[in-house]
Amino acid sequence: MKTSESRYHKCMYFASGSLARKIEKLAIDCWKKLGLAPSHAYLLMIVLEEPGMQPGVLAEELQLSPSTVTRLIEKLEEKKLVVRTSEGKITNVYPTPKGKELGPQLKSCATEFNETYSAILGKEESARLIQSINRITDKLPS
Amino acid sequence: MKTSESRYHKCMYFASGSLARKIEKLAIDCWKKLGLAPSHAYLLMIVLEEPGMQPGVLAEELQLSPSTVTRLIEKLEEKKLVVRTSEGKITNVYPTPKGKELGPQLKSCATEFNETYSAILGKEESARLIQSINRITDKLPS
């Protein structure tokens, strides 16, 4: 059923939820070959770009709660892709050599993902929608 | 951090995910007073409008997987808001009297929710965004 045929097609709850679920599925497919969920992959990419970033900053970047980020880091630590070091109350997250090796493949998955939805939706139209969504999201309370 | 400042502000994965999470939070607040999660509330509203609707159809309307709908129905059954009857392979979901009583309050929560985000985002702008999102969502594979 198309969302325009659903009885709640005018509701933001359904619109945002079903878009997010479909996009999540596309993303999962793209990163499956690396055995990573999209959120894990993006976290790792950020840590590769800025080694030592703190969980709280990662939470802001990823727009997830700090507790969720802790859980993501735990998973990546189990896979030996990142390590945490603590000094005082500050924690720093660093990529391991194994994590660093994944860098190029992560980037290529990200590119593949962007191209996948751009191909389906049109490059301009998806860029426009992303902008609109972000503008709206920024207005909503955190 | 605004999503426009995040390093993945141009990525559909982050855009759709963070919008959906924020909207979900708004919705949760609106339905909390009834002790229902938004998805449960919407399912119940549909069943009130069309008593006897089958889980599969509900899944299409809600744009959720059939298994998720089964779980939602189970929860609503525990709360004595709906009942299931089975004939053959077909299951029908009906509201209980207690479920029917909730009707008006459900509608008012839904109205409150729509007005909440409309007030923040602007009536026209949110309507436009919902339309854009739905158009895009319909293009994506199910």
Added chain:
DNA sequence: TATATTTTATTGCATGTACAAATAAATCGG
């Protein structure tokens, strides 16, 4: 009619996410 296929729904399992509470460290006010 008997068997194969399709349809409908459910169940087992895994995962991602968040809230609230707990912990631990840093900072501030007196």
Added chain:
DNA sequence: CCGATTTATTTGTACATGCAATAAAATATA
């Protein structure tokens, strides 16, 4: 310098969701 507050992170718990497998009924096909 000490107690109170704030900050950074983690933990316990709960929940929504989906996939893959299963079950059971209906339908098609030979």
